[in-house]
Amino acid sequence: MISLSTKKIRYADPYITEEDVEAVAEAVRNKRLSQGEYAARFEQEFAGHLNLKQAVATTNGTAALHLAVLAAGVKPGDEVIIPSFTFAATAECVLYVGAKPVFVDIDPNTYNVDPKCVDKAITPKTKAIIVVHYGGQMADMDPIMESAERHGACVIEDATEAHGATYKNRQAGAIAKIGCFSFYPNKNMTTGEGGMLVTDDAEIAEKARLLRNHGQVSRFHHIMIGYNYKMSDILAALGLAQLKRLNWVIQKKKEAAQFYEKLLSGVKGVQTPYVMPAASHTYMFYTLKFINAGARDLIMQHLEQVGIETVVAFPPLHMQPIYRSLCKFNDEDLRVTEDCANRVLSLPIYPHIARHDQEFIIKSMLEELKT
Numbered sequence: 370m371i372s373l374s375t376k377k378i379r380y381a382d383p384y385i386t387e388e389d390v391e392a393v394a395e396a397v398r399n400k401r402l403s404q405g406e407y408a409a410r411f412e413q414e415f416a417g418h419l420n421l422k423q424a425v426a427t428t429n430g431t432a433a434l435h436l437a438v439l440a441a442g443v444k445p446g447d448e449v450i451i452p453s454f455t456f457a458a459t460a461e462c463v464l465y466v467g468a469k470p471v472f473v474d475i476d477p478n479t480y481n482v483d484p485k486c487v488d489k490a491i492t493p494k495t496k497a498i499i500v501v502h503y504g505g506q507m508a509d510m511d512p513i514m515e516s517a518e519r520h521g522a523c524v525i526e527d528a529t530e531a532h533g534a535t536y537k538n539r540q541a542g543a544i545a546k547i548g549c550f551s552f553y554p555n556k557n558m559t560t561g562e563g564g565m566l567v568t569d570d571a572e573i574a575e576k577a578r579l580l581r582n583h584g585q586v587s588r589f590h591h592i593m594i595g596y597n598y599k600m601s602d603i604l605a606a607l608g609l610a611q612l613k614r615l616n617w618v619i620q621k622k623k624e625a626a627q628f629y630e631k632l633l634s635g636v637k638g639v640q641t642p643y644v645m646p647a648a649s650h651t652y653m654f655y656t657l658k659f660i661n662a663g664a665r666d667l668i669m670q671h672l673e674q675v676g677i678e679t680v681v682a683f684p685p686l687h688m689q690p691i692y693r694s695l696c697k698f699n700d701e702d703l704r705v706t707e708d709c710a711n712r713v714l715s716l717p718i719y720p721h722i723a724r725h726d727q728e729f730i731i732k733s734m735l736e737e738l739k740t
């Protein structure tokens with residue numbers, strides 16, 4: 370047996386059932402170990418749930434983003450607009466192809482790119498815009514799609530945190546030309562490691578499929594330099610079982626979020642997650658914003674001491690030395706990003722979180738907030 374570390378309350382915890390275990394066991398028993406029928410079925414069902422024609426299963430969300438940038442035809446020297454308030458993968462996929470990430474600022478309530486900032490950052494070199502749907506809430510897509518169309522830029526949705534989220538009755542990942550998902554364990558559905566590229570464009574899907582499998586059109590016949598980004602059937606089996614439960618997971622997380630909201634009503638000094646009108650929030654993160662950055666840091670420390678894990682998502686990429694030198698931005702233009710990064714804190718949330726744990730988390734937080 371491998372000895373497992375236990376931590377009292379994690380910030381995220383995947384919901385895994387015996388049905389999941391049985392699904393994985395079945396794939397292994399059938400010796401479906403690399404990509405085959407299970408992955409094909411997972412792609413079909415994932416595309417179906419988004420009402421899209423094409424889905425391409427990958428090793429992880431970063432690989433899906435890399436394939437999206439390649440399939441969108443982004444070339445060395447091109448510019449790609451992205452937020453700085455994101456996980457490194459959003460910038461990595463741009464740098465993998467020799468293009469330049471251009472950071473834009475975010476909306477202080479949704480933490481998603483501000484459409485006005487996107488429009489301002491577009492230049493003749495802009496080939497694509499990668500919109501991140503932060504923590505389960507979608508960006509304001511209509512004005513972004515409109516700016517992109519006016520300038521002939523391709524929009525890619527980094528929907529890795531937003532399975533099942535909606536905006537004006539449209540689903541995350543299904544609005545732009547290409548959508549990318551991750552099934553990392555902290556997302557609303559998981560395959561451990563895993564990802565998916567989705568699109569309605571048959572040519573983009575075809576290119577992504579070729580690049581995913583060494584540029585092979587048939588065995589040992591390669592027409593381009595590709596990658597090995599295939600998803601194993603073992604993981605696809607888990608994905609199929611998890612997909613069936615996605616709506617339930619989201620419902621349970623919404624209930625947990627409502628309970629936090631109730632516990633925090635009337636509490637001064639902290640703002641609960643904002644939900645855009647005509648949009649749904651699926652709470653991949655449950656992110657609070659404190660009035661005071663100092664209070665946030667003390668609360669995070671105190672919660673850690675009593676066994677509660679929280680995260681600051683995300684320390685801005687533009688403040689990290691490696692990205693400062695490789696990306697295009699002005700510090701003055703990223704003030705909202707910096708301010709939010711100083712004041713946000715994401716609390717534990719998962720479908721099976723106990724109400725008494727939530728009470729303990731808020732009680733511990735308030736002990737520190739009041740001092």
Ligand SMILES: *Cc1c(COP(=O)(O)O)cnc(C)c1O
Nearest residue numbers: 429430431456458459529551553
């Ligand atoms: C999780 C995540 C990804 C992709 O992660 P993988 O671990 O490669 O699956 C990309 N972008 C954002 C914003 C994410 O949160």
